[in-house]
Amino acid sequence: MNLYLIGPRGCGKSSVGRLLAEALKRPWVDLDERIQATAGTSISEIFANHGQGHFRELESNALTLLARETAGVPHVVSLGGGAVLRPENRRVIESSGVTALLIAEPKVLVERLLADPATSTQRPALVDPRDKHWSLLEETEHVLALRMPTYQQCANLKLDTSHLTVPEVVQQILRWVERVDSSLLTPSRGADA
Numbered sequence: 001m002n003l004y005l006i007g008p009r010g011c012g013k014s015s016v017g018r019l020l021a022e023a024l025k026r027p028w029v030d031l032d033e034r035i036q037a038t039a040g041t042s043i044s045e046i047f048a049n050h051g052q053g054h055f056r057e058l059e060s061n062a063l064t065l066l067a068r069e070t071a072g073v074p075h076v077v078s079l080g081g082g083a084v085l086r087p088e089n090r091r092v093i094e095s096s097g098v099t100a101l102l103i104a105e106p107k108v109l110v111e112r113l114l115a116d117p118a119t120s121t122q123r124p125a126l127v128d129p130r131d132k133h134w135s136l137l138e139e140t141e142h143v144l145a146l147r148m149p150t151y152q153q154c155a156n157l158k159l160d161t162s163h164l165t166v167p168e169v170v171q172q173i174l175r176w177v178e179r180v181d182s183s184l185l186t187p188s189r190g191a192d193a
Helices: 013-024 031-039 043-050 052-069 087-096 106-115 118-122 136-154 166-180
Strands: 002-006 028-030 076-078 097-103 157-160
Touching: 002 013, 002 087, 013 028, 013 076, 013 166, 028 031, 031 043, 031 052, 031 076, 043 052, 052 087, 087 097, 087 136, 097 136, 097 166, 106 136, 157 166
Parallel strands: 002 076, 002 097, 028 076, 097 157
Antiparallel strands: none
């Protein structure tokens, strides 16, 4: 079973995923990075040139392929913030793993996004700027309010990362994994990939 990390931008899915995979001696995949590598362009360029619908198709295809590829060799998988929006993606995730929801206060998410240089170059706006002039905080609050019910529905574990370091988040997830499914703690063949 894969261990999927879900949640909004800035909650730490990539940083936590990388360190968690090391601790579990499992391969790690950042689905957004895989999509960008396959497409040969950034997610913001995919949105700008082809629209959000096209990106969501690429995301669904990449997730389905990843779930097939990882059968028998569990991975830690960091998913993009909107990956759980499609019902077919939620079915793939549920059938191939367990899910940890990483969340943080909107103000903290914005601070983290502003500190990340990839925010402006690789991440598209999630709300239509023609509807309203959105600040990053307003956009974050709005998107979080819309997505939180779906995040909650998908989560096997919910963890607020607002006041935790990445290693602290990893330790809490490891304790949860130990209680829920200790087989995830057993390294698999091919885990050093």
